[in-house]
Amino acid sequence: MVADLRHDDFLQAEPAGPLESSQNQPSAVLTVEKLALSLAGKEILQQVDFSLSAIGVTSVIGPSGAGKSSLLRCLNGLESGWTGGVKIDGNDIRQWPGGWDQLRRHVGLIAQKPLVFNTSIRANVCFGLHGWRQRRRADGLVKASLQQAALWDEVADRLDAAATTLSVGQQQRLCIARAIAIKPKILLLDEPTASLDPLSKQLIEQSMLQLAQQIPLICVTHDLEQAQRLKGQVIFMCDGRVIEQAASDQFFRQPQQIETREFLRWSVCDCD
């Protein structure tokens, strides 16, 4: 019966998302148990286990092909052929009321390459809202979302311009604004700053840190310094497994696992 109530809550609590509420009652907790995925006979993820605290950034690092991006795609249901258990707030995401589409409203995903729809900036931010009336009256929301994504100052005077006229860095921030406009419970970011200019990178990191005070963020990154800057937790993945999960400081100062040390040494050498 308790579970029933929670489901109903989900259905109705769409607009009143965690952006406002989570500060006093941080509730979104993600647990992943024995998550495994194979595509075309190849095992991408094997037995991934981890859990996330209510707020803060979690950086996922690891060599290419470790399954980092696939992990994110599993978590919001873009890949649905996985096995194991993923729970958000204690609810199995496979039994999410309303199916994957509803789940994705609570689990935002920012892709590596920003993709804006070829409409206005305003329409892009509102894209995820249900119903054209809501989209029409969303000025406040548009402003808030763009501010959170650190884009407002640059586009405040041309909200109706075509979104494709923005630079790539701005487009990526627009994608973030678009994702937080529907007030997700968790935000997943798949190398959000790879191949962006330094300024956009910095702005996006700032806005991520700000967001992380309200909801949990999972950020896949290749940039170890970025992982350090973002603080919070670090998860190290290799060959489809979670090797190590630790707080950022501790992770980089004294990695526990031998693979992690190898990886870090390699990367540091790389930098030099």
Added chain:
Amino acid sequence: MILRWWLSTSALLSSLTIVLVFGFLLQSSWPLIQQQGITFIIGDEWYPFESLYGMLPALVGTVWAVALALLIALPCGVAAAILCAELLPAQLRGAMRFSMELMAGVPSVVYGLLGMWVLLPLLESQLDLLTGRTLLAAGLLLALMILPTIMVLSEDAIRAVSQSQREAAKNLGIGWDAMLWRVLLPQAWPGIRVATLLATGRAMGETVAVMLVVGSIDRIPDPFYNFLQPAQTLTSRIGREMAEASIGSLHWAALLFCGLLLAIIAIGLSLLIQRKVVAA
């Protein structure tokens, strides 16, 4: 240099074709324009024996027939395209596309035969009409003929919407319906638009099938929205009366003018199509 000569000549001749077509049509219909001015275009009476050559009835008939055809074929064709591109498994999709391509290949005279011996009796019995030869019959038949064009081109356009677009929309938790309305159709719109324009051109220029079912009565439907009346289109008029008109007569000139009108509208349509292609 023979090669260069051949290539340039053929290019020149091919591109001259269109000019020649216009030239001859204009030259042959000139007597009519000379004698009656240009106002006969909006005249609503076509009585060749009394030298009344009002183009309006056939123009209205053409517009009606094409509009009806589009009204029927566009939703159906686009829906079929969506079905094919998004919902059907691969084998069924192939089968459906194949059947559409076959249908596109069926000669128009065969459609005419079908219209005359299947559609007309059906309309007569179902709608209780005196004669099935109506604008509606022409519209239905044209719809059938342009359906493959619309469907095949729209499907290509919908399938061309990139996977990353779809995923970006999915990531916002957008359901199938909303995805369709707000991502797929807007993105595929240029393609669907071109398909529609091409289909419009095809429907407008279709002769034989329309001729057999439209009734060929030179009268504006009364009231004008009554599509259950016999009417005339530009093409069916040419097809019906060309054999009767004596060469060089005003009637002949008037029929050639109908052809000129068709050609002008067709050029307009293809300019519309090409402008979009350049822009997109």
Added chain:
Amino acid sequence: MSVLQQQYRNMLNRYTHGKALVLLLALPALLIPTMVLCYIFWQAAPVLDWNFLFGTADGIGFGVTEGIFSQLVGSLLLATMACLIATPFALGTALYYRTFATPWQQQLLSALFNMLQGIPPIVFGLCGLVVLVNLFSWGVSLLSGAVVLAVVVLPLLALNTLATLERIPNEYSEAGSALGLTKGAIILRLWLPRSWRQLLTGLLLAMARALSETAPIMFTATVFSGVVWPDSIFSPVTTLQTHIFYLAQEGNDPLLISIAWGSAAVLVLLVAFFALLARLLPKSGGN
């Protein structure tokens, strides 16, 4: 309300309606093609036999005597001649486009061909009547019809050839000119071997198109009866298309109508044959 019901209603609202609507709208497009083809062959079945295909009307029978061989030959003859006339022009124009044309000319050419493609075939029929039949005094003849049909298929052929030549990468031809080949040699030894299959495909499609056109040849090439075999290119022919057209209007004799259905079935098969051949051709070889 239980979770299950809620989920069910949710699903129903969010997805099923849209999909059901799409399916409903698309239903005619799913069913009608099959129905149309089946109906044609069902109606044609009683008359389709060897005699029907290869018998000839005796000339006085006004098409009543079954046998459509002369019409079949007439159709094929017209279509083949049309393609033969159109091919050198289409090929020449496309090659000109690729070799000598300035960008401005290229734009003009492709725009012109797109326009030409959009013009209704009956307009060409009219022009043919004015120019070829009357002005040149060729009369209603095989030649007039073939030229008119050639103009109808010209844009199709030319645009297809253009698209084929476009697909040949620039490096390919540059490698040729680097070896000192002349333009003619590049065309003959590099382009044609590489793309003849697609060109043939285009030709077959043009054949199919030429076979299915009725309006342009109605006043320029065909008569209903009185001719069994054309004895020169200046004599009129009978074709399947116009045969069907005239028979369809002979309402009072069921036999005539069934002959019309039979001819329709043969024509559909003929067109489908060329279209299928065109589809299968590139797969058989590939590059």
